[in-house]
Every structure is written in structure tokens, then in C-alpha cells.
Amino acid sequence: MSEGTGNDDFHEDYISMADVDQKGTRTHPTWTNLKKVEIQRRSKLFRAELPFWRIIFFWKGTCLRECALDPFVWAVFAIYVFIRIYAHMTFDAPAAVELMGSANIDVLGGFLSFFLVLFVNQTQARFYEIYGFSKACSGRIQDVAGLARTQLPPESGGRLLRHLNAAQVVGYVGLNGVGLPKPYSQRHFFGHYNKDNQLITPEEMKLIDPLIMESGGGVMKMLVTWCQEDVNIAKNAGFIDSYEANIFHDRILEFRASMDSIYDYTDQPPHFFYIHFLALLSLIYLPLFSIHTGYSAGWGADINIFIDMLNGAVILLQCIFVIGLKSLGTKMIDCCGSDLEDLSIIHFVDSTLENCNIIMSSIQVDINDNDKVEENLFSKASIEYNMACIMNKNATF
Numbered sequence: 001m002s003e004g005t006g007n008d009d010f011h012e013d014y015i016s017m018a019d020v021d022q023k024g025t026r027t028h029p030t031w032t033n034l035k036k037v038e039i040q041r042r043s044k045l046f047r048a049e050l051p052f053w054r055i056i057f058f059w060k061g062t063c064l065r066e067c068a069l070d071p072f073v074w075a076v077f078a079i080y081v082f083i084r085i086y087a088h089m090t091f092d093a094p095a096a097v098e099l100m101g102s103a104n105i106d107v108l109g110g111f112l113s114f115f116l117v118l119f120v121n122q123t124q125a126r127f128y129e130i131y132g133f134s135k136a137c138s139g140r141i142q143d144v145a146g147l148a149r150t151q152l153p154p155e156s157g158g159r160l161l162r163h164l165n166a167a168q169v170v171g172y173v174g175l176n177g178v179g180l181p182k183p184y185s186q187r188h189f190f191g192h193y194n195k196d197n198q199l200i201t202p203e204e205m206k207l208i209d210p211l212i213m214e215s216g217g218g219v220m221k222m223l224v225t226w227c228q229e230d231v232n233i234a235k236n237a238g239f240i241d242s243y244e245a246n247i248f249h250d251r252i253l254e255f256r257a258s259m260d261s262i263y264d265y266t267d268q269p270p271h272f273f274y275i276h277f278l279a280l281l282s283l284i285y286l287p288l289f290s291i292h293t294g295y296s297a298g299w300g301a302d303i304n305i306f307i308d309m310l311n312g313a314v315i316l317l318q319c320i321f322v323i324g325l326k327s328l329g330t331k332m333i334d335c336c337g338s339d340l341e342d343l344s345i346i347h348f349v350d351s352t353l354e355n356c357n358i359i360m361s362s363i364q365v366d367i368n369d370n371d372k373v374e375e376n377l378f379s380k381a382s383i384e385y386n387m388a389c390i391m392n393k394n395a396t397f
Contacts, residue, residue, distance in 0.1 A: 028185035029338065031192045035382065037183075037338060038346040045344075061340045063324035063370075073319040080315050083294030084308050091300050104199045104289050109318075112281045116325040118276060120269065123332040130265050130335050131174035131343055133258045137168055138352040141257035144227075145359040147248055151240050154360075158377055160230040161356055163227040164255065165378070167223035168352060170213055172345050175336055177216035179266040181189045183338040184345060186213045197353060197378040217263050262336070269333050282322050290315055298315040346382060 029037070039317060044061050047054075059065055067073050141164050148157030173190050175182045184190075190213065194200055200208070211218040228249055235245040297311045331341045360377045 013055065013211045027181070028188055029183050031188045034189065034346060035185060037340065038344060041340050041342065041344050042060075042254065042347060044340055057336050061319055063327065066327040067316075067320050067323050070323055072283075072286070073316075073323055076290045076319055077312070077315055079287055080290040080294045080312060083291065084297060084312075087294075087297070087303060089300050094299075105285070105292055108281070108285050109289065112278075112285050115278060115281070116322065116329070119270070119274070120325055120329040120332075123329040124344065126265060126270075127335045130262055133265075134343055134345070135264075135346050136258040137171070138348055138355075139253055139353050140251050140258065141165060141168060142355050142359065144248065144255075145356045147244075147251070147363065149360050151244055152234050153239060155233045155365045156230065156237070156239060157360065160227055160234075161177045161360065161377065162199055163223050163230060164252065165197070165356065166194070166258070167220050167227065167255070167347075167351060169199065169349055170192045170223060171217065171220040171262070172336065172349075173213050173261065174215070174217045174220050175266055177212075177213040178263055180334050180337065182336055184336075192382065193349065193353075196382070220259060221256065224252060227252045266334075266336065275330070278289040278326055282326060286319060286322060289318055 003134045040060075047058065141161070144164055145157075145161055148160055152160070169190050172182070173186050175184070208219045208222055211222065213219045231240075231245050231248040231252070234240055235242065240248070291313050293315060297307055331339050335343050336345060337342075356378050357378055
């Protein structure tokens with residue numbers, strides 16, 4: 001760094017209260033675990049273009065795994081099996097067969113299907129909105145990097161980008177303070193990037209420590225304000241004029257607005273009333289569907305083993321549809337969490353740092369030697385994504 005601070009001078013061993021509870025149990029994943037999840041998460045993005053016969057045999061990150069591990073699915077299926085065993089042991093059909101034949105549960109199934117599809121559509125829109133805001137944060141940092149490279153001296157530009165990239169990392173850590181707890185902690189997430197990229201000095205850490213990084217967006221907002229002050233310092237030093245300074249401020253404030261939008265979505269998930277309504281409908285509908293199918297499959301001379309097996313498959317498919325859609329929608333609510341379906345936060349941060357390096361180290365053919373900058377402002381990406389390895393058909397994710 002141009003400010004003469006080495007790797008050892010930067011804060012890494014700060015232990016957040018969220019990392020260890022009163023019993024000494026770790027509550028946040030380590031950096032190694034975060035990397036493993038990130039690699040698996042990135043590999044899943046390339047499965048969509050695989051042939052059908054390869055897609056169907058995946059287990060992790062599929063609805064099959066969710067349904068197979070859900071005891072409610074097997075309870076519903078057990079109801080059907082019990083009724084069919086009773087049918088094979090009884091020659092005369094019970095009186096309930098006629099009553100079940102007159103019952104119409106298709107209406108309930110239609111309403112449930114409508115609300116489930118609507119729920120998934122809403123959560124999917126929410127997911128891609130947050131994805132857009134995350135990428136917007138990265139884009140605004142790269143805008144500032146381009147402006148800093150062409151308008152500021154290396155020392156001033158490096159300081160500005162150091163603070164702005166720190167604001168991005170800190171922003172994801174602060175999400176622990178709103179909504180559900182997130183896997184990105186001060187010690188294992190921010191600490192890694194701070195050590196490798198020298199984002200915050202010990203003196204600066206002393207200023208932001210009282211705000212508690214994992215309690216919300218306070219530290220992120222402080223760092224954004226530091227970025228604006230860096231711009232004003234450059235303007236007062238005569239490096240840029242007021243018009244150019246306003247362009248810097250616009251990009252910095254757009255970054256803060258995008259990060260604030262992520263906080264807004266995290267702070268307000270879909271209403272619990274809606275989630276409970278779907279769960280209640282599923283709890284009522286699936287057992288009723290299983291009972292109705294079981295009683296309608298035939299009694300006495302009408303019993304057919306093949307029909308029993310076919311109806312059993314229909315029961316499982318209906319469970320996969322209902323439980324699968326509900327699980328899919330629920331997973332997309334918290335898209336900055338630890339599920340394999342969540343956003344690739346580490347990839348976003350790594351790509352931003354790498355692109356800032358490319359921008360800040362770019363040199364034209366006949367550039368003046370006095371305008372040269374350091375070869376690498378930040379370290380390389382934390383994870384090397386070997387696509388040949390990720391797409392290996394023998395990889396088990």
C-alpha cells in the first residue's frame with residue numbers, strides 16, 4: 001500500500017461477540033467452510049445447461065433431497081400405505097368409501113397451487129432484486145476505480161478504493177444485525193479480506209469498533225462517509241475540481257443506496273401470516289389428498305396392485321410439488337445466507353477487488369513513468385474457480 005502499512009499491521013484477530021457464545025461454541029462458519037460452500041454454489045450455476053440425463057441424477061441442491069428429508073412427506077405417504085393395506089385385508093368396502101367419493105378436494109388443491117406459485121414468483125423477484133443491488137455495489141466501486149485511476153494520484157486513489165472496498169465487505173457483515181443471522185462474520189469474513197488486502201488500518205479499526213460491525217449498517221455508512229471525505233481532500237489538494245468531485249460523490253452515494261436496499265429487503269421478509277397460511281393449507285391438503293386417493297383406489301374385487309403403485313407415485317409427486325415449491329420459495333427469501341442456492345457473496349467481493357486491480361494498474365504504451373501505479377493494489381481473488389474442475393461430471397456436490 002502507498003501508505004506504508006504492511007500485512008501484519010492490519011486487524012485480523014479481532015473476535016466478535018457473535019463468533020463465540022457463552023459456552024464457547026462457534027456460531028459463524030470459518031473462512032475454509034465459507035470457501036467450500038462458495039465453490040459448490042458457483043458450480044451449481046453451470047448445471048442449468050447440462051443435458052437432462054445428467055441434471056436428473058443430482059442430489060444436493062434439489063427438491064428430491066428436501067422432500068426425502070422431510071418427515072411430513074413420509075407421514076402423508078404412510079397414510080396412503082395404511083389405507084391400501086387395510087383394503088387388501090378387507091373384502092367389503094367401508095361406508096367411508098362413498099363419502100370420500102363425493103368429496104371434492106380438487107378445489108383446495110387448485111387454491112393451494114395458485115398461492116404456492118404466486119409465493120415462488122414473489123420470492124424469485126425478491127431474489128433477483130437483491131442480486132441486482134449486489135452487482136450494482138460492485139459496479140459503482142469499479143466506476144470509482146476508473147475515475148480514481150484517471151483523475152487522482154496513486155496514493156489518494158488507493159486510499160479511496162481501500163475504504164470503498166472495505167465498505168462493501170463490511171456491508172455484508174452488517175447484515176447479521178437485521179433479519180436472520182448471516183454466515184459472514186467480522187472475524188472470518190472481514191478478517192480474511194482485511195489481512196490479505198489491507199483495507200482498514202489498526203488506527204481506523206479503533207474508530208469503527210464502537211459501532212459493532214455485525215449489528216447493522218452503521219460501520220458501512222461510516223466508511224462511505226470516509227470515502228466522501230477522501231474525495232473532498234483530493235478536491236482541496238487541487239487534484240480534481242468541484243464538477244469531478246460531484247461525479248465521485250454520485251457514484252459513492254449510489255453504492256450506499258444499493259447496499260441500503262439489500263438491508264431493506266433483509267429487514268422485511270415476506271409476511272409470516274402468508275408463510276403460515278401456506279403451511280396450514282399444505283398440512284390440511286396433503287393428508288386429505290392421501291386419504292382420498294387411498295379410498296378411491298379400489299376395494300375387494302377391484303383391487304389392483306399396479307393401480308396401488310401408480311397412486312402411490314402420484315402421492316409422492318403431489319408431495320414433491322407442494323413441499324418442493326414451498327421449500328424453493330423459502331430458500332429464496334434469505335438470499336445472503338448459507339444455503340447453496342444463495343448469492344455468491346465471496347465471488348462478488350473477489351471479482352470487485354480483482355477488477356479494481358486491473359483498472360488501477362492499467363498502463364498505456366507511451367504513459368509517463370511518473371504516472372505508473374503499484375502493480376497490485378489488492379491481493380488476488382480468494383478462490384480460484386477452475387471451471388474444468390467445477391464441471392467435472394464426477395464431482396460430487
